[in-house]
Amino acid sequence: MTGKTDAPKPHGLGRNASNYGDRDFALYLRRSFAKSMGYSQAMLDKPVVGIADTGSDYNNCHRTAPELIEAVKRGVLAAGGLPLAFPTISICEPSLSPCSMHYRNLMALDTEAMLANQPMDAAVLVGGCDKTVPAQLMAAISSGTPSVMLVVGPMLAQSFAGERLSACTDCRRYWARYRAGEVSGERIKTLEGKLATTAGTCGVMGTASTMACIASTLGFMPLDAASAPAVHADRLRMAEEAGAQAVRLINKPVTPLSLMTQGNLDNAVRVLLSIGGSTNAVVHLAAIAGRAGLKLDLKRLDELSETTPVLVDLKPTGEGYMEDFHAAGGMQALLWEIRDLLDLDTLDLDGVTLRDRIGDGSHFVDRKIIRAREKPVSPVGGLVTLYGSLAPDGAILKRSAATESLFETEARCLVFDGLEDLANRVDDPELDVLATDILVLKNAGPRSPAGMPEAGYLPIPKKLARQGVKDMVRISDCRMSGTAFGTIVLHVAPEASVGGPLALAETGDRIRLSVKDRRIELLVAEDEMARRRALWSPAPAPARGWDRLVHEQVTQAPQGADLAFMLPPGR
Structure with a gap:
């Protein structure tokens, strides 16, 4: 017998031929x-x-x-x-x-x-x-x-009126000032054309x-x-x-x-x-x-x-x-x-x-921007992971962009049931909210109809913003822009839409945040949580299309919110 050699693999336009039953x-x-x-x-x-x-x-x-x-x-x-x-x-x-x-x-x-x-x-x-x-x-x-x-x-970045501006941290900073009444409508309109040029x-x-x-x-x-x-x-x-x-x-x-x-x-x-x-x-x-x-x-x-x-x-x-x-x-x-x-x-x-x-160290470095190890912006990393009764599978907080005085907080929470509820109520002058409260947004995770938006940067209620409040503890199962800042707990898992503990949180509950202990706890008795769970039911699945596929296949935030059927076997 003569030995058979493997045929060379096709390359270029010869790859991935259409299949008509006749490759040539x-x-x-x-x-x-x-x-x-x-x-x-x-x-x-x-x-x-x-x-x-x-x-x-x-x-x-x-x-x-x-x-x-x-x-x-x-x-x-x-x-x-x-x-x-x-x-x-x-x-x-x-x-x-x-x-x-x-x-x-x-x-x-x-x-x-x-x-x-x-x-x-x-x-x-x-x-x-x-x-x-x-x-x-x-x-x-x-x-x-x-x-x-x-x-x-x-x-x-764009130089404007004595400062440098660039999307989108400056967008959020100025919008917060506008909501607080510190920037006029005319000024915010002018800035709109200066933030991304x-x-x-x-x-x-x-x-x-x-x-x-x-x-x-x-x-x-x-x-x-x-x-x-x-x-x-x-x-x-x-x-x-x-x-x-x-x-x-x-x-x-x-x-x-x-x-x-x-x-x-x-x-x-x-x-x-x-x-x-x-x-x-x-x-x-x-x-x-x-x-x-x-x-x-x-x-x-x-x-x-x-x-x-x-x-x-x-x-x-x-x-x-x-x-x-x-x-x-x-x-x-x-x-x-x-x-x-x-x-x-x-x-x-x-x-x-x-x-x-990375070379031999002979490169140029500007220490105003890239600090030496002995003079860091922060001696520890920008992110921490939290666990607890509110987030059994984890949550994320960006401590490098947060207010350190809020790292250890126990307070009453004000809960918004979704983005529409947030939009309808957050600026209501009659809203029962204090600067010491914790704001909670649920039903905005990867499986929700909201699709895990960058809504975790909940706006400070206008009545508080105009009193000078710049930051509050905010908690959600969604994301925030990488350009945002504040004491914000994100990616709470499991999310509310799949029945995670966040789904059962109600206005008036107390929540404890401890960055030191890496904990985020919903301080509600087990029997009360069981009662609420018995009353909870998931939202109906979307009827068709991409929304339906996401609803059926999306994983939770710690797994990357990918589609389960796209992962390799065993994942």
């Missing part, structure tokens, strides 16, 4: 249609780099996507590949109802299907605004397609920039690509390099899954804590890890938080903006400062260790 015909038809777009046979013979295009007229953050894609194409062509861009769902927080988080998993589903089933050997993922980066990384891991992340980058994601350490820092730490893009402003020429050069790197991945494939080690996950958590990053990143990182068969353990996060200092002085935790972080040395300078806390043997897409990526 499928490829003949594909080449014929491709030639109708003017490609030569020489181009069609090249390896293919797919480029996920998230540009949209609804997405202000991504309005540079067209020029970034052109730069990616230059890099691909120069390296010997054929670039083919394709559209996917684009997500932008202000443009979606009920909220963008409700569609993160839809984007991940869409992107995975396109990565896995179109003919491409590698991909460049163009993302940036909040949920797009986690959705794309989730998709890349599940599809197995070697992928380079390319974020659009942060916007620049260039392309790019929010200019503070919000969710978009947090996820960019995490993606670069994980090795999906260069370290400086996490912070280069959207409008800088550097961003276009990074796009060109992303195209070249994708071609390198064709010649030496590195799967996204191979980057997702426990050491790399711990590195990502350390970075999240040291930058004073967004609470949203906890949910997104849990979802990304879940796709790789890993678990983001909230107790482990809390353990790492106690030994990880906050070193980056940016809003909402500090005073600076992302452009300052980039100019101060960016991720290389930050990682150098915490190198003893990191697994330095983790690899990036080019097989370079984190040890080599």
